[in-house]
Amino acid sequence: MDYVKHLFTEQPLIALFITIALGYFAGKLKFGNFVLGGIAGTLLVGVVIGQIGVAIDPAIGSIFFALFIYAVGFQGGPQFFHALNLRSLNQLVSAFVMCFAGLLCVLAAAWMFGLDRGLAAGLAAGGLTQSAILGTAGDAIAKLGLSAQLTKTMQTNVAVGYAVCYIFGSLGPIIMVTWFLPMVMRWDVRKEAVALAKGLTGRAEPEPGQFAAVNDIITRVYQVTQGHKAIGQTTLELDRQFSAAAVEGIYRAGKSIDLDDSSVIELGDVVAVTGKLSAVQASNAALGVEITAPAGFSTIEEHREIILTNRALSGRGIGEMYDHVDVEVRHGVFLTAAKRMGLDLPLLDKLQLKTGDELHFTGRTADLDRVQSKIGYKISAAAATDFVFFGIGMVIGILIGMVSFKIWGVPISIGSGGGCLLSGLLFGWLRSVHPRFAALPIGASTFLRDFGLAAFVGVVGIGAGPHALTAIEQSGPTLLLLGVGVTLIPQVIGFFFSYYVLRIKNPIEALACVAGGRSANPAFAALLAKAGNATPVVSFTVTYAVANVFLTLWGPVIVGIITKNAGP
Secondary structure (H helix, E strand, C coil): CHHHHHHHHHCHHHHHHHHHHHHHHHHHCEECCEECCHHHHHHHHHHHHHCCCCCCCHHHHHHHHHHHHHHHHHHHHHHHHHHCCHHHHHHHHHHHHHHHHHHHHHHHHHHHHCCCHHHHHHHHHHHCCCCHHHHHHHHHHHCCCCCHHHHHHHHHHHHHHHHHHHHHHHHHHHHHHHHHHHHHHCCCHHHHHHHHHHHHHCCCCCCCCCCCHHHCEEEEEEEECCCCCCCCCEHHHHHHHHCCEEEEEEEECCEECCCCCCCECCCCCEEEEEEEHHHHHHCHHHHEEECCCCCCCCCCCEEEEEEECCCCCCCCEHHHHHHHCCHHHHCCEEEEEEEECCEECCCCCCCECCCCCEEEEEECHHHHHHHHHHHEEECCCCCCCCHHHHHHHHHHHHHHHCCCEEECCEEECCHHHHHHHHHHHHHHHHHHHCCCCCCCCHHHHHHHHHHHHHHHHHHHHHHHHHHHHHHHHHHHHHHHHHHHHHHHHHHHHHHHHHHHCCCCCCHHHHHHHHHHHCCCHHHHHHHHHHHCCCCCHHHHHHHHHHHHHHHHHHHHHHHHHCCCCCCC
């Protein structure tokens, strides 16, 4: 043990990376259907390792937290600003009401039970499962001008409150959206999800274990024989007839010919057709007999991800856009997936696409190039981070964090964490509407988000170690019970307010708003599993983006409103 202590003292970064590794290992362990998660695991392992007395410069944690929160803002920027419109107003209000109810519950608990600023902020971080509060509250405490010892004690209390309240904070929303609320409202979640999907498509949805084969994109090869009407027609004319399929290759006299819209089909041609299964199968009436592709004949297709930036398309349904776009533009290009904030959207006719959505297409390169110019910009694996705008964004965020103001006499400063969140939101939105600026590839931003938070929480846990056990012993049972209240009460208030006042009546949308308004990823995953399809994604992404902002900002608000400091 002495050797380990010496090693960690000489190289504290070793302690940090061991904390992250063991924390994520512990976070993967399953207890029934419950998984602790890497962040909570890292905090708990950090507290254990911190008992050795390892000292890590808090500035290291501050740097990683700033990177994490900027990446969170950058990824959520397009959806957050899109939510600020009349079409999403009820969901925006739903998320804010739940966040505000959470804040009021934390403040009431702090006043009734005499919690200090650190424990109150920790109660919010764990009970509302918003890890970012660890950083924003800790930063706000550091700016209070208190003694170093008192500052350290209250920052430790933030971590203690988070650790004690986090487990039920994660379990509570799962219970609410998958059992309690459906039971009270007498909803069958799977049945309601199927009904919602049918309403968006006009057709029945497959049951679990089945799949919609008509939506699969396939390629079939046909031999053009005498008497078929394709002879003498151009490929564009055939594409117009096939609608959901397109000619992707022609093999003539032993070689592939260059294909364009004016290419004419001749007797004896071997033609490759790509598209939805039903459309491709129907094409043999025009082309001839299906055959095996001859040796040397192949068609080159490309999978391409395009970010939607054309504001004229934002808010329009998939089916509506398909019907209104000329076949000359859309032929040969097939939408295979759509994602929002990294989550798969249901490809339903009435699904409204939003600025910043990630659209996955399949088709020939020339066809994809034509369509891309109408939609947005391509996600390239070779894309590089625009460090000019990245640096400017971080500087702006830190400067915003330095601003201090008063609300009803209460001094408020959102700190560098809150500032970087707002800056990230702005630059993420800027990237979505002006793709030539502020590039931060999805892989890079995801790494900054995940590793930045893991490293920050590791530093917090190690630093809190020597004092955490004492704080848990003194306040643990009280915090645990208060955490249950802070977890459950805002969800009940938010749900019934949304249902009866905001008129969010659809069961799937109402439950998704609960999960999103609580920024509760585990609950959302459980709701998806219960629904059996992706219909909850749309409402979740709007409320989740809004809740992430407000819950993160509650850290300095709580520290500013609560005036009690930790005891000596």
